[in-house]
Amino acid sequence: METLTKTSRRDFLKLGIAAGGGLVLSFNLSDSLAAIVKGNKSLAATVDFNSYLSISPDDVITIFSPNPELGQNIKTSFPMIVAEELDADWKKVKVVQAALDVKKYDRQLTGGSGAVPHSWERLRKAGATARQMLVDAAAKRWNVAASTLSTNNGFVIHTNGTKLSYGELATEAGSLPVPTDVKLKNPKDFKLIGTAVANVDNKEMITGKPLYGLDFYREGMLHAMIQRPASFGMKLKSVDATAVKSMPGIVDVVTFKNNVAIVGKSTWEIMKARKALKVAYEKDGNIESTSDHDRIFKELLDKPEATVRRKDGDVEAAFKNAATVIKREYQCPFLSHAPMEPMNFFAHVKADGVELVGPTQTPDRARNATATLLGIAPEKVTVELTRLGGGFGRRLQADYVVEAAELSKLINAPVKVTWSREDDMMGGSYRPAVRYRFEAALDSKGILIGYKLRGVGVNAGNSTREDNFLQVRWKIY
Amino acid sequence: MATYSIHVNGETKKVDVAADTPLLWVLRDTLGLVGTKYGCGIAQCGACTVHLNGTAVRSCALPISAIGTSKITTIEGLSKEGDHPVQQAWQEVDVPQCGYCQAGQIMSAAALLSKTPNPSEEQIATAMNGNICRCGTYHRIKEAVVLASTKMK
Numbered sequence: 001m002e003t004l005t006k007t008s009r010r011d012f013l014k015l016g017i018a019a020g021g022g023l024v025l026s027f028n029l030s031d032s033l034a035a036i037v038k039g040n041k042s043l044a045a046t047v048d049f050n051s052y053l054s055i056s057p058d059d060v061i062t063i064f065s066p067n068p069e070l071g072q073n074i075k076t077s078f079p080m081i082v083a084e085e086l087d088a089d090w091k092k093v094k095v096v097q098a099a100l101d102v103k104k105y106d107r108q109l110t111g112g113s114g115a116v117p118h119s120w121e122r123l124r125k126a127g128a129t130a131r132q133m134l135v136d137a138a139a140k141r142w143n144v145a146a147s148t149l150s151t152n153n154g155f156v157i158h159t160n161g162t163k164l165s166y167g168e169l170a171t172e173a174g175s176l177p178v179p180t181d182v183k184l185k186n187p188k189d190f191k192l193i194g195t196a197v198a199n200v201d202n203k204e205m206i207t208g209k210p211l212y213g214l215d216f217y218r219e220g221m222l223h224a225m226i227q228r229p230a231s232f233g234m235k236l237k238s239v240d241a242t243a244v245k246s247m248p249g250i251v252d253v254v255t256f257k258n259n260v261a262i263v264g265k266s267t268w269e270i271m272k273a274r275k276a277l278k279v280a281y282e283k284d285g286n287i288e289s290t291s292d293h294d295r296i297f298k299e300l301l302d303k304p305e306a307t308v309r310r311k312d313g314d315v316e317a318a319f320k321n322a323a324t325v326i327k328r329e330y331q332c333p334f335l336s337h338a339p340m341e342p343m344n345f346f347a348h349v350k351a352d353g354v355e356l357v358g359p360t361q362t363p364d365r366a367r368n369a370t371a372t373l374l375g376i377a378p379e380k381v382t383v384e385l386t387r388l389g390g391g392f393g394r395r396l397q398a399d400y401v402v403e404a405a406e407l408s409k410l411i412n413a414p415v416k417v418t419w420s421r422e423d424d425m426m427g428g429s430y431r432p433a434v435r436y437r438f439e440a441a442l443d444s445k446g447i448l449i450g451y452k453l454r455g456v457g458v459n460a461g462n463s464t465r466e467d468n469f470l471q472v473r474w475k476i477y
Numbered sequence: 478m479a480t481y482s483i484h485v486n487g488e489t490k491k492v493d494v495a496a497d498t499p500l501l502w503v504l505r506d507t508l509g510l511v512g513t514k515y516g517c518g519i520a521q522c523g524a525c526t527v528h529l530n531g532t533a534v535r536s537c538a539l540p541i542s543a544i545g546t547s548k549i550t551t552i553e554g555l556s557k558e559g560d561h562p563v564q565q566a567w568q569e570v571d572v573p574q575c576g577y578c579q580a581g582q583i584m585s586a587a588a589l590l591s592k593t594p595n596p597s598e599e600q601i602a603t604a605m606n607g608n609i610c611r612c613g614t615y616h617r618i619k620e621a622v623v624l625a626s627t628k629m630k
Contacts, residue, residue, distance in 0.1 A: 070575050071575030201576065206559060206568060206583060207512070207559035207564065208511070208512015210512075211576070212514075214511075217509065266506045266507070268494075268499065268502040268506070271518075272495075339575075339577075340524060340610070341516075341577045342515065342516070387575070389576070390611050390612065418515075
């Protein structure tokens with residue numbers, strides 16, 4: 001057994017305590033009474049053990065998965081880690097996607113393959129802490145030492161074989177002090193981790209249930225598409241929306257920054273109306289083109305200076321002594337990330353706050369960018385996470401969230417902004433454009449004796465849509 | 478705008494939309510059947526695949542006015558309990574990653590197997606060729622189609 005104690009305490013503050021009352025049951029009393037009246041026992045007395053876990057008296061174990069799910073299966077693997085240490089029956093685990101909550105969760109984002117390494121300990125501790133509280137509750141009830149008890153598959157087990165389910169113990173366990181120093185399993189005792197567990201959303205996906213951002217609909221919600229400049233380095237000159245405004249289903253045409261938003265009652269009506277929109281653009285600085293990229297790539301690769309990342313041995317000597325030198329260049333242009341689900345976000349800017357719903361890899365960035373744009377406190381912005389129909393880094397950006405929020409404010413209505421596939425291909429944030437030069441020195445027998453690799457590209461941080469790539473900075477690396 | 482009566486998943490639905498409205502948007506925006514996905518809008522990615530009288534079609538390029546009395550089946554209507562052999566196979570093989578394309582994949586696979594219960598590898602590749610998966614789950618899709626074909630025997 002090993003003991004880990006360094007996980008942030010804030011993950012384990014019981015919600016009732018966080019609210020200042022010292023109560024462990026986080027449910028609102030009147031809600032719970034109403035639930036009892038309605039016969040919903042589960043809702044009535046569900047006990048929140050920590051930010052990741054609640055248990056109801058009828059043995060439903062709810063595990064909240066905070067990080068955005070885009071197909072990397074975090075919504076399955078995070079709860080598996082909690083359930084492992086809890087010794088829960090996986091079949092009774094219900095997984096719920098948590099909304100953005102910076103008080104409860106740390107690093108609530110998807111990117112850089114860092115979620116499991118980052119959260120491993122805190123997830124294990126969340127499960128282990130609740131398990132210890134359930135054991136303590138059983139020990140109290142049976143009047144035996146907690147150390148004599150064991151757990152398995154959702155039960156606390158007495159040495160005489162008597163069992164109590166986690167549900168039976170949840171209310172008592174929830175009223176006990178939260179242990180600060182809990183024992184974690186030895187990884188060799190893992191039962192769930194290391195086994196093949198099916199994706200928790202599998203059934204919903206194969207039966208077509210609403211899961212993704214584009215599947216979000218709400219009564220009274222408007223639909224919008226945005227016409228953006230056709231090339232980087234263009235800005236809006238004039239808009240003639242006369243024909244569009246009189247088309248069926250069209251509510252408004254709104255211009256902001258370089259965007260012209262067509263707002264309407266259904267997706268097809270705005271798609272159709274968009275074709276009737278007359279927009280003129282003008283040059284704003286240099287228009288970027290692939291031929292510019294080619295020229296800059298060549299200039300930079302031929303420059304003598306470079307940042308040397310690694311140098312082993314006498315490379316220059318190897319090239320001097322080479323019988324043959326082979327030189328090749330490979331390049332990649334700007335490319336759309338092209339997630340299967342086109343970009344979209346729902347936003348409702350209200351007098352007292354902003355509601356955002358949709359697919360994002362970085363909900364906190366979306367929240368802060370929206371708050372900055374609107375000049376309000378980030379606490380006024382809520383972000384609900386849908387499943388993402390792919391991300392590939394495109395959804396690390398907040399541009400498509402912020403534009404939805406800006407539009408909602410301008411039209412004073414709840415709106416879902418949908419990008420067409422053409423929008424996704426023609427604009428937005430692309431993968432960086434790069435060119436690499438490979439040089440190989442071969443001896444007379446054709447054996448590799450020297451090797452050079454040099455690359456140039458658009459700085460990845462700037463390959464994003466920041467005012468449509470107007471000032472791209474180039475980087476040699 | 479015009480009124481159309483269409484047969485979707487065994488029910489008759491009345492919708493009031495423009496004649497050129499693609500079936501995809503009638504399903505999603507009007508009928509709330511959001512399992513059929515928008516991916517490209519030009520019948521190139523397969524995410525919007527549904528059955529029209531049992532044949533796989535791309536609903537994003539099929540205007541409502543062209544449907545007439547044809548029977549439409551969407552992913553929601555493929556089976557009552559989500560237990561069509563193809564859906565069972567998909568679940569057993571744990572096919573999806575992000576999952577966005579999978580309804581279309583399943584509809585294409587189900588249409589293939591209804592006409593060709595024992596498809597060759599080449600027939601599977603041909604039938605599924607128009608359904609793009611950006612996550613790259615093709616190997617599992619193929620495995621699941623083969624498994625589904627054994628379930629249908």
